[in-house]
Amino acid sequence: MAGSPGILLRGRHRVDGKLLFDVELDIPAGRWTCLLGKSGVGKSTILRLILGLDTGGDFSGAFHATDDAPLDGRISYMAQSDLLLPWLSVLENVCIGARLRGQNPGLARAERLLDRVGLSRHAAQKPGTLSGGMRQRAALARTLFEDRPIVFLDEPFSALDAGTRADMQELAAEVLVGRTVLLVTHDPAEAARLADQITVLTGEGARNWPVPVTPPLRAINAPETLACQAQLLDYLRGRKACA
Amino acid sequence: MRLRDILLALLIGVGLWQLLVVITDAPHFILPSPWRVAQAAWRSRAIIAENAWVTLTEVLLGLLVGTVLGALTAIQLAYSRTAERLVLPILVFTQAVPVFALAPLLTLWFGYGMGSKIVMAVLIIYFPVTSAFHDGLVRIDSGYRDLSISMSANRWNFLRHIQIPNALPSLGTGLRLAAVYAPIGAVIGEWVGASRGLGYLMLLANGRAKIDLMFASLIVLACLTVVLHILVGLLATQLTRYARGISIT
């Protein structure tokens, strides 16, 4: 996607007066950044800050897009929970954003997106009749429907079984190409496959981890993927200093 | 509740009643037997039907108006933080006033006709409907709110497309309560002052020592309430099924 800006964030965040993190984060334009770190370190908080959502804390600092235009309305967001509305059909769920903005739903485009995530046969069904993987694909189509240059993904695949997760990673890599993607994940294998940049968040700051030289999407069993995944895992477990 | 169970319960109830009559040997002007009551009901079917119709109309209109007012209030409270802060405490406070105590006043203000009974029913169901629906409107997975904000939704569209459908099962809960309360409201209104309705007929029969007619009116009232309860229950179930995305049957 042309014109996907990067994001720069610098600042410290406090929860109940206690410092949560003090970071300088550089999210490159048009690439996949995978954000890892211990649970509770503030990964979701960073996404929520930039999205303008409630974080339950105080942020002092600043963030902006690298093209210096406002970020409002340029980020679409997908969380671990698919948040599909049970009373709407899959198709209506995909274009819910348009309804919420009071716009024409644009059903034709929603249908094309459903086709892209392989759900066209299920367009008329209710989400309750779909499997977990299908629901997450519907949520991905809804994210695409927003057609925004920046996409924030907060552990969107972590509740899926291993096979479905690998499928979803491939699908997401394909359909989000060219956009600026920030993916929060706790899975080093996911980061090793998908990332252009791997950033590990700790209370002291954000540090970039070396990624394989091959471009994503990397094969799961490629030696460089496996090596990156193993070293990253060691690092996250605190067994290895930063490479 | 299945029809078979209802009939069975009815049979047992009538049996116990007859047993009580036999055991206590109560005179028929204190406790008439089921058969006596059935005879009285048949004899007075025209007058019972006429008055039942009045009460039914009061109850249905009260339900309709009370539900609409309650639902609108709940939506307004969910939409506006200010309204929520100001109105909710008042609503809770007014619940401390027993609505029955207002019945004489309502008769004074709205007359002996149906008006005062409808108002009574409305008053009595307004709070349960408002409170149940409001509860459903605000008790929503915060993820939906986050998603809507990220989609640049405005508050009204969020309320309309997400909060309200999501709260339909809670509205159903309120409706179930309302179906129980509305007949109580209407009948109390009739007791305080009326010239028609089942409540009026009960007082009239009592005054003329026609205890069997009084029992017949009471039973018809109970039947009306049960049928209403079942129908509203069906409606509430459909609301829940809709919100859960289960096809309407």
Ligand SMILES: Nc1ncnc2c1ncn2[C@@H]1O[C@H](COP(=O)(O)OP(=O)(O)O)[C@@H](O)[C@H]1O
């Ligand atoms: N709405 C909130 N109110 C108060 N504290 C919060 C809120 N959201 C998150 N926190 C706190 O902020 C910290 C970071 O949370 P989060 O960003 O969700 O971590 P992560 O996504 O890295 O697991 C946690 O300690 C959590 O308790």
Ligand SMILES: [Mg+2]
């Ligand atoms: Mg998180």
